[in-house]
Amino acid sequence: MNHPDGLPRTIRKGQKDKKIEQKGHTHAHSGATTCQDEHTHLHPGVTSTPIHTKDGHVHKIWGNTTFDDEHIHYYEDYTGPPIPLSNGYHTHYVKTKTTTNDGHVHVVKGFIEPSKS
Numbered sequence: 001m002n003h004p005d006g007l008p009r010t011i012r013k014g015q016k017d018k019k020i021e022q023k024g025h026t027h028a029h030s031g032a033t034t035c036q037d038e039h040t041h042l043h044p045g046v047t048s049t050p051i052h053t054k055d056g057h058v059h060k061i062w063g064n065t066t067f068d069d070e071h072i073h074y075y076e077d078y079t080g081p082p083i084p085l086s087n088g089y090h091t092h093y094v095k096t097k098t099t100t101n102d103g104h105v106h107v108v109k110g111f112i113e114p115s116k117s
Contacts, residue, residue, distance in 0.1 A: 022049060028044075028045070029043070029046070030044045033107060039069040041072070043065050045061065051078070056082045058078045058079050058092065059092060060077075061108075071102045073099050074099045077094060085114050089116055090114065091112055092111070093110070095109035096108050
């Protein structure tokens with residue numbers, strides 16, 4: 001699911017993304033992309049740990065979609081700020097576009113799985 005080198009494209013081997021802490025919670029995410037060219041792709045994965053912002057925090061979300069219709073797509077973006085839920089949990093919303101492959105793009109959007117901070 002991740003980049004072929006096991007790292008997001010913005011991080012080179014041996015280099016850490018200085019914005020992303022290696023401590024803290026993560027969120028699972030999954031779902032189907034929007035339908036384009038008569039097909040969808042799945043986008044399973046896990047977010048980065050928190051990236052602190054003035055609105056609380058966000059998470060980086062990235063990966064490859066599943067291989068459908070003889071191709072994949074890559075996506076990389078950040079979630080929105082935390083959305084409080086009951087019992088100390090929260091979620092985030094994400095909406096981003098995939099790379100263009102096979103002449104089209106898909107949209108990845110929705111709420112990621114709840115987590116406690």
